[in-house]
Each structure stands twice: as C-alpha cells, then as structure tokens.
Amino acid sequence: MSEAKKPAGRAGRNLELPEHLKAYKGVWVFIEHDRGSVHPVSWELLGAARRLADTLGVGVSGVLMGGPDEPLQDHAQEAFRFGADTCYLMHDPVLKGYRNEPFTKGLTDLVNQYQPEILLLGATTMGRDLAGSVATTLQTGLTADCTELNIDPATRALAATRPTFGGSLLCTIMTLAYRPQMATCRPRVMPMPQRQEGRSGSIVTATLGMVETDIVTKLLDFIPDADRDTVNLTYADIIVSGGKGLKTPDNFKLVWDLAKVLGAEVGATRPVVQAGWVEAERQVGQTGKTVRPKLYIAAGISGAIQHRVGMQDADCIVAINTDANAPIFDFAHHGIVGNALQVLPALTEAFRTHLSRRVRQAA
Numbered sequence: 001m002s003e004a005k006k007p008a009g010r011a012g013r014n015l016e017l018p019e020h021l022k023a024y025k026g027v028w029v030f031i032e033h034d035r036g037s038v039h040p041v042s043w044e045l046l047g048a049a050r051r052l053a054d055t056l057g058v059g060v061s062g063v064l065m066g067g068p069d070e071p072l073q074d075h076a077q078e079a080f081r082f083g084a085d086t087c088y089l090m091h092d093p094v095l096k097g098y099r100n101e102p103f104t105k106g107l108t109d110l111v112n113q114y115q116p117e118i119l120l121l122g123a124t125t126m127g128r129d130l131a132g133s134v135a136t137t138l139q140t141g142l143t144a145d146c147t148e149l150n151i152d153p154a155t156r157a158l159a160a161t162r163p164t165f166g167g168s169l170l171c172t173i174m175t176l177a178y179r180p181q182m183a184t185c186r187p188r189v190m191p192m193p194q195r196q197e198g199r200s201g202s203i204v205t206a207t208l209g210m211v212e213t214d215i216v217t218k219l220l221d222f223i224p225d226a227d228r229d230t231v232n233l234t235y236a237d238i239i240v241s242g243g244k245g246l247k248t249p250d251n252f253k254l255v256w257d258l259a260k261v262l263g264a265e266v267g268a269t270r271p272v273v274q275a276g277w278v279e280a281e282r283q284v285g286q287t288g289k290t291v292r293p294k295l296y297i298a299a300g301i302s303g304a305i306q307h308r309v310g311m312q313d314a315d316c317i318v319a320i321n322t323d324a325n326a327p328i329f330d331f332a333h334h335g336i337v338g339n340a341l342q343v344l345p346a347l348t349e350a351f352r353t354h355l356s357r358r359v360r361q362a363a
C-alpha cells in the first residue's frame, strides 16, 4: 500500500498491521454447545467463515471446548460437514458447563498459539459474555451484533457491519492494527450453509492447564427455566406478526387465530410488546429477535427500520396495511392494502378451508 493510502487513525496514527501480526492466518468460529447439542448459530457462522476464508485464500477452523464426557468429537465431525477444515478440541473437567474464566483462558491460549486472523462467535448469552472477555484479554477489536461480514479488498481486513444510532444507520468497522479481528452475529442473521455429507477435516487437541481451585465461580447446579425458550421464534418457518395498527389487545387475537391455522409462531413489534399485548420474547427487530422464516405475515406493521432489520431476510413477506405508502410495502414481496381487522379473519378462514380440504384429499 502506498504511503498516501495508509489508513490513519485519530491524530494521524498509522493503523497498518504491525509486522509481528502478519503471521495471523485463518478464520475461526467458536462452536457453542450445551447439553449435547450445538447452537445452530455456530453452523451459520461456519457458513460465513467459509465465505470469508475463501476470499482470503485461508482455512476455516472451529473451536470446541467442554467437559471430558461431552461429545466434542461428534460436534467436530458435524462442523466439518458445515465447512470447517480443522477443529481445535479442548476437553477438561473445569470446562463442563460454561464459566467465563476457564473458557476465556482456553480460547485466548488457543488464539495466542495458533494465531487466527478472524474469530467469530454467536451473539448469544454465552457468546456475548465470552467475546467481550477474550477481546479484552487479547487487547483486540470486537464488533458486536454484526449484520454483515465481508473482506475489505484494499486492506484484506474484516469489514464488520452493524446498526448504529438506534438502528437508523449502518456502520462498517474494521480492526486494522490488531489481531485477531473479532465479531459476533445474532442467530439467524447469517444463512444456514448447506450441510455436506462425507466432508471431513483434521482435529487438533489442546489442554487447558487450569484446576478447579483457580476458578472463582462455582457451578453448583443447572436449573432449567421452565418459562424460557418456549417461543421458538428465531427458527420458526412461518411467523404471523402484528403491530400497533391492530389497535387493541383484543384485535391482536386475530394474529393468534391465523398463526394457529398455519402452525406458525406469533411475532410482534416493539410498541405491541411495550403495551403488554404479548411477551417480550415475541418482539422482532433490532432490540428483539432476528428471524428468517419461509413466510412472514406482517399485519398493521409500518415497517420501521428497527423492525425491518429483524425480518427482512424472510423468504416471503406478506404485508397488510391500510396505508399504501407504509414503508413495509417497499420491501414486502406481496402487499395487501386493507384493514387487517377484516383481512386477517378472511385469511384464517381461507387457509382453514384450504388446509382441511388437503387433509381430506390425503386421507
């Protein structure tokens, strides 16, 4: 890069990658698992990692950490099918059940030893906690809740895009002078890659070098929250969502009626959640869930950017709104200009008739 083109930070500081960090190569994904299953966001991130790595001409690796009786080998085989070339496995009794201290030490040690240029984690409860402490320990940059990941052709740096200023703008952040470049993405932000049966890779095992007495936090028990995760909005195939245009909680029942007939989940906008019509877990958008269903029906929703970022990647968006100029019609695949209080019951009835006819035909 010519002197004139060198990126300069505040006060003209040179932000070109220092010589000793040029050895950092490869794209890594922290593979999150719990009670025998891998969080699907890890496979989504492997898909993104594969794309970034192919642009850079480097490999993709997964990192799996857990207790001695956890099936890390099986998870690694699955990671290969989703695009990993190598998996780093760290088994240790103190890694059974997530705790920040041992996971931070394990991941930072692996990074320091094998030097990846990019490290991706899911923006889940665990991923957010771990990413922050790993980035701080490694003294590198972390871009949280990214909506897009690319490689900047001029610098070969990770260009991590995320909403800013309350979601009204998107900014692209690059870590030019530090390695690894770290980013988190929420579940469903990246598409699920195609699983390739028979694809394999190599396994590297590593040790943690930590004992229970080194760790301040103690895991005494696991008590599942009976009320949590009962709403599977993030991974639902069909979602019927309602907005403030439905006017009353009573009218919102029309959304539930249609969802029931379609076997769909119910979503909502933030004002609906704030009004207490539905629980917070059903909020779609920047401060709610990101969804990627095959069908998203939006009734009485204006299509504000903060809602749009959470559902714009749905395969098919059907919008029902009385205002033909509502922003949602700019990106919906099908629009119905009409009163949702009439259109929703009509759709419910039509689908009920259609689906029961299909059931009769199949019998």
Ligand SMILES: Cc1cc2nc3c(=O)[nH]c(=O)nc-3n(C[C@H](O)[C@H](O)[C@H](O)COP(=O)(O)OP(=O)(O)OC[C@H]3O[C@@H](n4cnc5c(N)ncnc54)[C@H](O)[C@@H]3O)c2cc1C
Pocket: 166, 167, 242, 243, 244, 245, 246, 268, 269, 270, 271, 272, 283, 284, 285, 286, 287, 288, 289, 299, 300, 301, 302, 303, 304, 305, 306, 307, 310, 320, 321, 322, 323, 326, 338, 339, 340, 341
């Ligand atoms: C930092 C920040 C984060 C936010 N995060 C989120 C988020 O995660 N998710 C989210 O949803 N919002 C979020 N918001 C709020 C967002 O900006 C919008 O205010 C919100 O999405 C609007 O919700 P709405 O479409 O239900 O209501 P409105 O904007 O009031 O739209 C109602 C729509 O219904 C239509 N309508 C009225 N009557 C009928 C009828 N009878 N039939 C059909 N249509 C009708 C109207 O024409 C209108 O378009 C956030 C805002 C900020 C500042």
